[in-house]
Amino acid sequence: MTKIISVVGARPNLMKAAPVIEALRRRSGVTVMLIHTGQHYDREMSQLFFEQLGLPKPDLDLHVGSASHGEQTGQIMIRFEPVLKQENPDLVMVFGDVNSTVAASLCAAKMNIPVAHVEAGLRSFDRTMPEELNRIVTDHLCEFLFTTEPSARKNLLKEGIPEEKIHFVGNVMVDTLLKHRERAQTLNFAEKLGLPLCGYALLTLHRPSNVDDPETLTNILDAMWEIGKRLPIVFPCHPRTRAQLPALAERLPWLKGENLAAEKRIIITEPLGYLEFLSLMNSARFVLTDSGGIQEETTVLNIPCLTLRENTERPITVEQGTNILVGNRRDRLWAAADKVLSDEAHEGRIPELWDGQAAERIAGILTGRSSG
Numbered sequence: 001m002t003k004i005i006s007v008v009g010a011r012p013n014l015m016k017a018a019p020v021i022e023a024l025r026r027r028s029g030v031t032v033m034l035i036h037t038g039q040h041y042d043r044e045m046s047q048l049f050f051e052q053l054g055l056p057k058p059d060l061d062l063h064v065g066s067a068s069h070g071e072q073t074g075q076i077m078i079r080f081e082p083v084l085k086q087e088n089p090d091l092v093m094v095f096g097d098v099n100s101t102v103a104a105s106l107c108a109a110k111m112n113i114p115v116a117h118v119e120a121g122l123r124s125f126d127r128t129m130p131e132e133l134n135r136i137v138t139d140h141l142c143e144f145l146f147t148t149e150p151s152a153r154k155n156l157l158k159e160g161i162p163e164e165k166i167h168f169v170g171n172v173m174v175d176t177l178l179k180h181r182e183r184a185q186t187l188n189f190a191e192k193l194g195l196p197l198c199g200y201a202l203l204t205l206h207r208p209s210n211v212d213d214p215e216t217l218t219n220i221l222d223a224m225w226e227i228g229k230r231l232p233i234v235f236p237c238h239p240r241t242r243a244q245l246p247a248l249a250e251r252l253p254w255l256k257g258e259n260l261a262a263e264k265r266i267i268i269t270e271p272l273g274y275l276e277f278l279s280l281m282n283s284a285r286f287v288l289t290d291s292g293g294i295q296e297e298t299t300v301l302n303i304p305c306l307t308l309r310e311n312t313e314r315p316i317t318v319e320q321g322t323n324i325l326v327g328n329r330r331d332r333l334w335a336a337a338d339k340v341l342s343d344e345a346h347e348g349r350i351p352e353l354w355d356g357q358a359a360e361r362i363a364g365i366l367t368g369r370s371s372g
């Protein structure tokens with residue numbers, strides 16, 4: 001019997017873990033234990049996703065909550081180490097690039113427990129991003145590196161990672177998207193918000209580089225208010241971003257209640273469930289985001305994506321998909337939105353192995369068998 005401990009902590013881990021756990025649990029001779037670090041804890045950031053994605057209830061929640069990077073990472077390690085001692089798994093599996101990913105990997109590697117990283121090798125080459133540091137450290141601790149796109153393999157080889165550890169398996173987030181797309185479509189969430197299909201844009205913002213500095217966030221939202229003249233923008237607001245809004249009200253008077261509701265230029269909502277968000281993304285005219293995963297999801301859905309960053313660790317979404325890097329300057333945002341609205345967006349194609357079978361490939365490699 002092979003015992004695998006799967007660790008999740010933050011929202012974007014959940015749609016990656018779901019298909020992999022399902023694929024592993026379908027195989028005989030494997031037990032999978034699910035541990036939640038508690039990095040994300042609000043219902044809309046965690047539990048709702050468990051329910052919608054059919055994820056099993058975690059066997060254990062470490063309840064670390066929010067803290068500075070050092071404290072959060074340290075607390076996860078402190079709380080995870082005794083679990084590893086007690087459970088003595090054959091493998092620890094981590095996802096993506098959040099603090100929970102690097103903390104769990106470091107803990108396991110120090111105890112000589114092999115680690116598998118799902119979504120390995122992505123690099124933005126921007127070390128001011130906390131995720132970039134998490135990605136680099138995690139990859140160098142792992143025995144199994146599962147990659148989503150060819151650039152990842154190149155990055156890993158350049159960093160001296162042995163070729164035999166690298167497995168190009170495709171994109172597990174796409175497995176989840178394809179599984180739930182139809183259900184999301186029938187939800188028709190845009191209609192519930194009173195929005196016409198393809199007649200609105202969808203915005204998400206949570207990168208520290210965009211939201212932590214009030215000046216930068218003011219400029220971005222100001223640009224959105226202008227774009228909102230041409231079509232309504234739905235803005236499910238991440239808690240990190242929501243916390244900044246009160247400080248901006250003086251420079252952005254429209255942020256105060258009535259204007260916002262009456263004009264319907266920007267519709268601010270709580271963070272949405274997976275299905276509601278997928279439903280909105282699927283029928284949006286275009287998406288504006290600084291998320292990593294949404295760049296990939298829009299590529300699969302063939303919806304134009306304007307990414308409010310200067311770089312991406314997911315270059316295939318620009319080369320083959322619908323993604324365009326537009327930074328966060330007001331003039332560039334306006335120009336980019338204008339271009340999309342004039343139907344000048346480029347058509348994308350779906351990258352290799354983004355076919356809904358990535359989790360099966362991972363399970364096959366880990367169990368040394370191609371099926372059940």
Ligand code: UD1
Nearest residue numbers: 010011012039040041042045066097098099130131239240
């Ligand atoms: C984290 C990840 C980021 C990922 C994002 C997705 C790291 C370094 N960052 O960023 O890569 O794209 O999750 O959402 O791991 N908060 C709540 N409720 C919650 C969770 C957070 O209110 O359930 C608030 C807290 O004030 C917290 C802040 O959001 O301090 C930031 O949370 P944190 O997990 O530190 O980082 P994210 O910005 O969510």
